Structure formats: structure tokens, C-alpha cells
Amino acid sequence: MPRKRPDEIRARAAPRRRSHSAEPIIEGLSSSALAEIDRLERTRNYLHAGDVAKSVRLWKTHVRRPARELWLYYEYGDVHDFCCGSPVEARHLLNFVIAALSPRAARELRMIIGRLDAQID
Numbered sequence: 105m106p107r108k109r110p111d112e113i114r115a116r117a118a119p120r121r122r123s124h125s126a127e128p129i130i131e132g133l134s135s136s137a138l139a140e141i142d143r144l145e146r147t148r149n150y151l152h153a154g155d156v157a158k159s160v161r162l163w164k165t166h167v168r169r170p171a172r173e174l175w176l177y178y179e180y181g182d183v184h185d186f187c188c189g190s191p192v193e194a195r196h197l198l199n200f201v202i203a204a205l206s207p208r209a210a211r212e213l214r215m216i217i218g219r220l221d222a223q224i225d
Contacts, residue, residue, distance in 0.1 A: 130160050132216050137209035144204055156201050159194035160216065166191030167223045 129138065145151045198217055202210045 130157050130213075130216065133209075133212050137205070137212045140205055140209045141201070141213075144201065148204065150197075150200070155197065158189070159197045159201075160220075162189050162191050162194040163198065163217070164220055166194075167220050 130141075133141075141156050142153075145153050145155060195217075198213070202213055202217070205213060
């Protein structure tokens with residue numbers, strides 16, 4: 105029986121790991137804050153995988169809209185909220201997440217959200 109090379113044995117025995125490039129990333133957060141958000145998304149029943157990144161992305165696109173579109177949104181609402189998500193609900197979800205994070209991770213996320221909130225004023 106032919107002997108197996110050590111690299112063949114290691115290659116077969118090594119577990120397959122997920123690629124982290126497919127995970128949603130919030131720019132400006134440290135890896136420890138991202139890990140804590142990932143832990144929250146796995147342990148809280150009101151969160152699913154990627155909800156926080158989706159909420160940040162939805163809030164970011166909302167605040168970057170022109171002022172006239174924001175005015176129309178606040179006056180009449182948006183017909184796409186049902187399928188694409190409500191930016192106001194996304195912002196409320198971010199408040200819950202900030203409250204559940206550790207002080208350091210909450211501070212990092214609060215800075216990102218604060219910059220976005222400043223664009224509305």
C-alpha cells in the first residue's frame with residue numbers, strides 16, 4: 105500500500121472554513137466590534153445575520169437623498185418600505201443594537217451613525 109505524503113493528510117484533515125469576504129462589513133468598525141455584532145446577531149431573537157449591516161446601509165442611502173425627497177418621505181411615506189425596508193425602522197434597530205453592545209463597540213457604531221445623522225440636519 106502506498107504511503108501518503110504528510111501534506112495530503114493535512115489537506116484532507118483540515119476543516120473547511122467560510123470565507124469572510126462574503127460577510128457584510130460596516131466600514132469604520134474594528135474587528136472586535138464586528139465580532140460582537142456578529143455574536144449579537146446570532147444570540148438575539150430580534151436580529152438575523154447581516155441585519156445590522158443592512159440597517160446601516162439603508163440608513164446611509166436614506167440620509168444621502170436630496171432634501172426634497174426626504175421631505176416627501178416624511179410627509180407621505182414610501183411605497184418601497186415593505187419590500188426594501190424602512191430606513192426609520194432601520195435607525196430604531198440601530199438604537200437597540202447600540203444599547204446591547206459593549207461601551208467600546210457602541211461608541212464606534214455611535215460615531216458612524218452620528219456622522220450619518222449629521223447629514224440630515
